[in-house]
Amino acid sequence: xxxxxxxxxxxxxxxxxxxxxxxxxxxxxxxxxxxxxxxxxxxxxxxxxxxxxxxxxxxxxxxxxxxxxxxxxxxxxxxxxxxxxxxxxxxxxxxxxxxxxxxxxxxxxxxxxxxxxxxxxxxxxxxxxxxxxxxxxxxxxxxxxxxxxxxxxxxxxxxxxxxxxxxxxxxxxxxxxxxxxxxxxxxxxxxxxx
Numbered sequence: 001x002x003x004x005x006x007x008x009x010x011x012x013x014x015x016x017x018x019x020x021x022x023x024x025x026x027x028x029x030x031x032x033x034x035x036x037x038x039x040x041x042x043x044x045x046x047x048x049x050x051x052x053x054x055x056x057x058x059x060x061x062x063x064x065x066x067x068x069x070x071x072x073x074x075x076x077x078x079x080x081x082x083x084x085x086x087x088x089x090x091x092x093x094x095x096x097x098x099x100x101x102x103x104x105x106x107x108x109x110x111x112x113x114x115x116x117x118x119x120x121x122x123x124x125x126x127x128x129x130x131x132x133x134x135x136x137x138x139x140x141x142x143x144x145x146x147x148x149x150x151x152x153x154x155x156x157x158x159x160x161x162x163x164x165x166x167x168x169x170x171x172x173x174x175x176x177x178x179x180x181x182x183x184x185x186x187x188x189x190x191x192x193x194x
Contacts, residue, residue, distance in 0.1 A: 005040040011081070013042040015098060018146070022154055023100030026146040031057055031084065031092040038085035046098045047119075048076040049164070050084060051139040055092035057084045061126045063190065068094075071131040073139055075168055078119040080126065081190055095143050103158050104165055114165070118172040127171055138164055 006014040017025050023046065031037045041060065050059065051073040059066050059074055061082045068074060068084075076082045078101060086092060101115050118124065129135045138160050145156045 005034075005042050005083075007040060007042050011042055013044045015044060015046065019154075023098075023103060024146075024154065024157060025096070025098035026143055026157075027096045028143065029094060029096055031055070031086050031090075031094075034085075036085075037089045037091075039083040041081055041083045043079055043081050044098070045078050045119075046100045047078060048082070049095070049097040049099075049139055050074050050076070051095040051097070051136060053093040053095065055090060055094075057086055057090075057092040057094065059084050064125070066126075066128055068092075071136060073129045073132065073135050075127040075129070075164070077121070077124050077126060082126075095139060097139060097142055099157075099161050103161055114169055118165075118169055121172050121175060123175045124172050127168055135164065135167070 008014060015023075015025055017023050025046075050068060052068045052070050054070050056067060056069045059068050059082065061074075061076055062080050066074065084092070084094075101119050102111075104115050105111055142157050142160050145153050145160070150156070
């Protein structure tokens, strides 16, 4: 089963959500599903979670590379260049969960208070969770709920997204520092180069 990331000219990913009109994408995958054990470098407005079940993978985010091992997870913030890969073609079994920030709330006041401080925080490209059991349990639960697809499964997933978001919001507040416009310019140049 070969998977490939489809991107537009600006390298933004074309995400085929699980259901039209609901920005939720949940997959179980292996690095060997991708050509040369490497996904295409891309970005999107959605929040992406990667949870490694077995093996390990390198994960590139805006020029930084982190090593994800079994039990680790990472949240990639909105608008960040990223991709997973194995330099030595080692297998990695993982979940990829992509959720749009609009699932948190459509209320403009709450969105400005709780969502934008995270998605607009230029010092928060990603959050790495090294064997963080609570985060791993929530990501596992999200995947299992998607498999069962009860009548209310979307609401259950959004509820768990809220749990994750509270944790991410608190982390974001500790990293809420002024970052110069040059970082945004550098990111734009990286997107063009890719």
